[in-house]
Amino acid sequence: MPNLPPGTEPSIGDSPELLATENAELGVEPRSAWRSLLPTLTPPLATGLSLTGLIVLFGILGPFFVQDPTVIRDIGLTGPSAAHILGTTQTGQDVFAQLAYATRGSLQIGLLVGVLATILSAFFGIFGAYAGGFVDEGFSLFSNVILVIPGLPLVIVISGFVPQAQRGLWTIAIVLAITGWAASSRVLRAQTMSIRDRDYVAAARVAGERSFRVIRVEILPNLLPVLASQFIFAIIFAILAESGLSFLGLGSAKSLTLGQMLFYAQNGFALQLRALWWFLPPGLIIALFGCGLSLVNFSIDEIINPRLQNARLYRKRRKLAERNAS
């Protein structure tokens, strides 16, 4: 039996504008033009923002309110209690205090790498694509080569050659930024290519604007959602990669991060001794933070690729139709 789609209902395949119009008829205002640059506040976005916000607050403010994380006591590996909310480590240090400082350390790494990697990818992606010709070919080849050279082994080799005493926060951040920018540079290049040839960019060029100004005023605003999304990816990548490196014993020797906590927990046999209060929280913070950022990214993706809004608008329309029918 032929399987025809049902009559006149807009399908998932229709354009978001059509679905938005349909929704408007059912009693939802369409969004104004400038508002469409900002993501819709959907439940996933709200969850993502509050998760991320809470953890950032914890990392910024937490260290001011907790005990000294380095104090060693003779109550090794005791479970959670009123004095120590998350129990103590093998050497009697307060896990909650360590967690606050480690969250701050990991956020620092994430932010540093996010900024550095975004700058690198913007330079190689946007500038290369705008300049075109020989420069573009060279930059594109360069980022493709960096992309296929496996990152973590390279990071491990580099960290292996840097003596442990000299491995600080910045060393790790720079190494991670150098190995982590290439993928987003490719995305930015593709986006810039499509914008570069539009009429208003050509007009600005003909009017004699300098390249830097054309990029900054005409091209960059269009790339903001993409840049934001790549920035968020870079932060997730950095925090995960740093935790991996620290777990392997190759992290920054001078600062405490969530990965370092896991490294000490694993070396202190936290799991084998069933000290879950020591082992679980650092991983959970990383997971929740990454998850929160990914949820924010989904909403940004809907701005970059409006077709993805369809799934949400479609669901909304069905709900509205049901409500109006009853």
Next chain:
Amino acid sequence: MNYFVRKFGFYLVALWAALTLNFLIPRLLPGNPVDILLAKLQQRGGIVSPAVRRAYELLLGGTSNESLIAQYREYIVNVFRGDLGVSVTYFPANVIDVINASLPWTIVLVGLATIMSFVLGVALGAIVGWKPGTWLDSFVPGTTILAAVPYFWLALIFVYVFSSTLHLFPAQGGYDVILNPGLTMGFILSAIRYGFLPAITIVIASVGGWLLGMRNMMVSTLSEDYILTARAKGLTNSRILRTYAARNAVLPSVAGFAISLGFVVSGSILTEQVFSYPGIGSKLLSAVQNNDYALMQGIFLYITLAVLGANLVVDLLYGVIDPRTRARS
């Protein structure tokens, strides 16, 4: 230019870049690897003749006042002769032999796990993208959480639950140590039993990315005109899903497969550390911990070669399944 010729050219450039990186890293970074290495070698009972010192200086750079260009030339020649030096950690074994013994473990474990994860993720993503707005959508945030979890943390919890507590799988190693490695039935069964848990953790950690990418492409593909045409022709839904939508939507995932291989190899280093698996990742780590720079460089070179080779194969396949890539060039 022909698509295939261009791809070969690109990978030649990438190979050259990897070799050069390998040559430059020890020379540009602080520390004096040659002296550390030779001291270690002496501790293990190796004899430090001027020839040995010279060989290490070529690999890692050192005090010799030869120009960088001349060092570079000799380094390249040595690499192509397959001479990567002697491992200090596994003294007196050659770096090449250490790598050859551990590489098959990684390739089998990581290769199988990656293919499983790809097939599973793409299939699930196609189904989720095909029926948007249903309960299936909850797969998307669900797998995102899995992708944001630090891999080694998840793997350690798996070991804790399934090995230490439930005793379902062995926690460490690649095979039962009482067996002799070889192609016997007992050994292969033992290797499968030991590899099961590592493979499952790799699949769980990486399936989310495939699912999300495929789902997003499906949603985009469903608004193409040829899907409407297919519906108008009265084709069955399952036929539209398989031959029209999924087939077109899968192309970026296939292209992404090549790029992901690098990440997979990276992930396997953590896997092997957690499970004490006898693969190349754990060798890299013990090399780093023992300042075994020659082994470190050799392994990095091998990993890069493997990833580049796999990338090349995927790219060539992609050129075959998607005619547009060939037409464009």
